[in-house]
Amino acid sequence: MRIGGIDVESPLCLAPLAGITTLPVREFFSAHGASLTHTEMISCAGLIRDNAKTFDMLATSENEAPLVVQLFANDSGVLVSGGEVVRERCARFSAFGINMACPMPKITRNGSGAALLKKPEIAAEMVRGLKSLGLPVWVKIRRLEDDSDTLRFTAMLIDSGADNVCIHGRTCAQRYEGIADRHILSLAAKEFPGYVSASGDVKAVSDIQEYIAMGCCAVMIARGAFVNPFMFEEYGGQFRTRDEKLEELVKFAYNARTISGEHKALVLMKRFAGGILRFERGAAELRRLAMTARSLDEILNYLHFTAD
Ligand SMILES: Cc1cc2nc3c(=O)[nH]c(=O)nc-3n(C[C@H](O)[C@H](O)[C@H](O)COP(=O)(O)O)c2cc1C
Structure with a gap:
């Protein structure tokens, strides 16, 4: 199947997790049923400054499923320059990701991550700019307080060229607490068929099935990957001793x-x-x-x- 411009074997993806989705973790989940994985979010400013630790995050291997390199920046110029560095230095990846979801103040303070949800013009320019580098662009956002605002923002991203929009069903104010709303995912999946992937509270195979039944084209497994590291395989009916x-x-x-x-x-x-x-x-x-x-x-x- 093809999702967001990438050939994949199933709709099960490993979500981006800062400090966690490093190469060995991605290799583990690639070998255990993840059809696509993400890097941690990577600072474009760090890439441009030649920061060694940031470059370490670009390490990849042939033992990985298709990879989305997720970037963050506060404007299109910095993002595209970062994307150009990734294209030069990262050996194998299938798509760029843009983080418009991180609610942490150290990221939003300078206009990156979820701060972009309030700046649709800049967000659109970022998608158009990154897309000009010739690879699929996956954007990760959060639910806005109002469903119609979330749908409008998603439409704007797709119109600007995003190949996939992942919606995390928690608002910024919720950070990582409380329940992730599923209603907005069902609305968005219906309105933008083939474009919307789901994130939030994927703790069991039944959660994956629910998002797929709603029409989401992919499901991101995040903290649940550590609640049950074999969830990806169990979704496909494979159980280990x-x-x-x-x-x-x-x-x-x-x-x-x-x-x-x-x-x-x-x-x-x-x-x-x-x-x-x-x-x-x-x-x-x-x-x-x-x-x-x-x-x-x-x-x-x-x-x-x-x-x-
Ligand atoms: C420790 C941690 C790190 C995260 N890092 C990122 C990140 O780098 N980029 C991103 O888009 N989302 C990040 N997220 C959000 C997850 O990808 C996911 O959307 C969120 O955890 C909701 O899914 P869950 O309720 O199934 O865990 C992070 C979440 C956690 C808990």
């Missing part, structure tokens, strides 16, 4: 350490440990151990010992 799950976690740990180093690998393992054994024997014990572990080996030794 407890030992297989542990084996996959061990593989992830080694891969993350090789790519990102001990510290980042340990931080990511703490995230995975919460859900990897969901409803299986030893889940609580693994979670507890991971939370207090000071090294990756501490967790790995435990995992080798605990396998059946």
Whole structure:
């Protein structure tokens, strides 16, 4: 199937998650049913300034599903310059993403992220500018207080050339709390068939099914990917045994350490440990151990010992 100008195998995508959707995490979910993944949001100002840490975020590999490189900036010129750097330096990616959803003050203060929801002219110029680089453009927004404003903003993005608009059903004021509204997704999916993907409260296969039934062309799995890392596969009817799950976690740990180093690998393992054994024997014990572990080996030794 083709979504937002990209050939994909299913509508299940790994959402962009700052500090989390690094290369080893994307490789893990690509191998476990994500048909498309996102980078973390990447600062165009950082790319233009030659910031080494920002460049690290452009690392990709052939073990990944199609990738959307998500950028943020506060004007079209900076965004397009950032996009040009990505085109030069990023080995493999399928589309540009634009973050118009981040509600955190350190991002909105200078006019980036969700601040753009209040600046439709600049937002439109950004889409047109990035689109001129010749790749699909995916935009991520949030629900506005008023449904008709959300629909108007979405229409404006599509008219400007956006290939996909992901709507997170929480308003900026909600940040990441409370319930994500689904009604706006059903309205937008009906009004813009083939363009709207959904984000918000995807914690189980039934949530994915609900968004698809509404007509959303793709579903972004965010925090739910760590509530149940095997949700993507379970949507396709594939269920793993407890030992297989542990084996996959061990593989992830080694891969993350090789790519990102001990510290980042340990931080990511703490995230995975919460859900990897969901409803299986030893889940609580693994979670507890991971939370207090000071090294990756501490967790790995435990995992080798605990396998059946
Ligand atoms: C820790 C964290 C980091 C996030 N980083 C990004 C990001 O870089 N870009 C983005 O568009 N959304 C980001 N989001 C939003 C998620 O992609 C998603 O829209 C949101 O978590 C709602 O989905 P959920 O309720 O299923 O988690 C982030 C969310 C969290 C919790």
